[in-house]
Amino acid sequence: MFRAHRDALRNLLPPRSLAIIHAADVPATNGDGTLRMVPAADLFHLTGIEQEESVLLLAPDAADPGSREVLFIRQPNETSATWEGRKLSKDEAHAASGVARVRWIADLHSVLHGLMCESERVFLNANEHERARIDVEPRDARLARELIARYPLHRYERLAPLMRRLRAVKSPTEVALLRTAIDITDAGLRRVLGTLRPGVHEYEIEAELIGEFTRRRARFAYEPIVASGPNACVLHYNDNDAECREGDLVLIDVGASYANYASDLTRTYPVGGRFTPRQRAVYDAVLRVMRAATGRLRPGLTPRDWKRAAQLDMNEELLKLGLLTKDDLSKDSAEEPACKKYFMHGLGHSLGLGVHDLAPVNGPFEPGWVLTVEPGIYIPQEGLGIRLENDLLVTADGCIDLCAHVPVEADEVEALLAR
Numbered sequence: 001m002f003r004a005h006r007d008a009l010r011n012l013l014p015p016r017s018l019a020i021i022h023a024a025d026v027p028a029t030n031g032d033g034t035l036r037m038v039p040a041a042d043l044f045h046l047t048g049i050e051q052e053e054s055v056l057l058l059a060p061d062a063a064d065p066g067s068r069e070v071l072f073i074r075q076p077n078e079t080s081a082t083w084e085g086r087k088l089s090k091d092e093a094h095a096a097s098g099v100a101r102v103r104w105i106a107d108l109h110s111v112l113h114g115l116m117c118e119s120e121r122v123f124l125n126a127n128e129h130e131r132a133r134i135d136v137e138p139r140d141a142r143l144a145r146e147l148i149a150r151y152p153l154h155r156y157e158r159l160a161p162l163m164r165r166l167r168a169v170k171s172p173t174e175v176a177l178l179r180t181a182i183d184i185t186d187a188g189l190r191r192v193l194g195t196l197r198p199g200v201h202e203y204e205i206e207a208e209l210i211g212e213f214t215r216r217r218a219r220f221a222y223e224p225i226v227a228s229g230p231n232a233c234v235l236h237y238n239d240n241d242a243e244c245r246e247g248d249l250v251l252i253d254v255g256a257s258y259a260n261y262a263s264d265l266t267r268t269y270p271v272g273g274r275f276t277p278r279q280r281a282v283y284d285a286v287l288r289v290m291r292a293a294t295g296r297l298r299p300g301l302t303p304r305d306w307k308r309a310a311q312l313d314m315n316e317e318l319l320k321l322g323l324l325t326k327d328d329l330s331k332d333s334a335e336e337p338a339c340k341k342y343f344m345h346g347l348g349h350s351l352g353l354g355v356h357d358l359a360p361v362n363g364p365f366e367p368g369w370v371l372t373v374e375p376g377i378y379i380p381q382e383g384l385g386i387r388l389e390n391d392l393l394v395t396a397d398g399c400i401d402l403c404a405h406v407p408v409e410a411d412e413v414e415a416l417l418a419r
């Protein structure tokens with residue numbers, strides 16, 4: 001898989017190009033603390049390497065065939081072995097990635113200088129996610145600054161748009177990993193269905209989820225949202241510290257990450273085991289919008305049109321629920337959708353090595369893309385928030401719901417809670 005990913009990138013590079021792909025920084029916290037490093041998705045996509053301080057160079061036209069593809073890794077030593085444990089040997093890095101030539105990171109600058117002298121265009125990476133918040137200069141940016149200062153006359157190009165195109169389309173192996181991640185999330189949610197009752201705290205639900213995930217060699221793909229009652233109206237709530245009360249719903253937005261592939265699901269359950277008629281009406285409205293959007297997803301459609309169609313569905317549902325009036329609907333437009341008062345977030349996003357994975361922003365959707373579909377209705381004045389979220393694979397003529405086996409019908413949820 002990683003070899004195929006590198007071949008795909010090479011096919012997009014113009015003649016005499018050099019592409020440089022870095023590992024992520026280990027994120028610092030307080031004092032000498034660090035967080036567990038999340039592997040850089042682009043480096044992982046191209047090599048399967050998760051180790052810090054690794055670099056991949058691709059120079060498909062280099063005169064020396066041995067320099068056309070080189071992976072640099074840290075040289076293990078006694079200190080790193082004592083404090084951090086085993087690091088990859090060159091043979092292990094080769095076996096994991098398929099990259100023919102593996103060298104120690106200390107050699108990077110001399111090899112890089114040779115390749116710079118042969119190359120005309122240099123493809124450098126950057127985090128170009130639309131909503132990325134970057135307060136600390138990342139490794140990629142530091143390298144770009146250094147190279148541009150040292151070799152000002154080269155042509156520098158953006159690698160990110162190429163990676164975005166490549167990573168959007170998932171191979172069958174990647175889809176299989178995503179399915180595993182979804183199945184692990186399903187197991188966690190079923191565990192919650194077996195333990196949910198009034199008096200349980202949101203953090204106890206989180207504990208059930210991480211217990212199930214860890215046992216299955218997965219991690220949280222993102223900080224989970226376990227939001228009961230009015231907390232569900234806070235879109236990015238993750239205090240997860242309130243007691244779940246009889247009569248409330250609990251919204252659980254959680255995804256397992258397996259082999260770095262993220263799932264992203266949301267389910268909303270009645271804490272006491274039964275939906276009230278009002279909760280059920282809102283729940284079924286959200287579910288209908290999700291089903292209709294799933295039915296519409298196909299290649300050629302743009303994200304904008306997909307979202308707009310769901311907003312029109314949602315307008316009608318909110319009218320039936322008495323939350324919007326005909327007058328509200330008459331003022332609806334794509335810029336100011338009427339439903340925005342109760343459904344204020346996007347319809348879905350690409351999923352893969354990141355939970356908000358990279359894909360061309362304006363689409364159109366292509367076979368192999370994996371997307372979430374996640375409509376919601378949030379009514380703070382009723383202390384009620386409902387979102388449902390599944391993961392969809394775009395196929396040649398529609399899509400496959402990868403979460404079709406995860407209980408979502410209200411009757412099924414109630415029956416599982418009754419058990």
Ligand code: GLY
Binds near residue numbers: 253254264389
């Ligand atoms: N859990 C993040 C999202 O649903 O997009």
Ligand code: MN
Binds near residue numbers: 253
């Ligand atoms: Mn989610």
Ligand code: MN
Binds near residue numbers: 372374
């Ligand atoms: Mn999502």
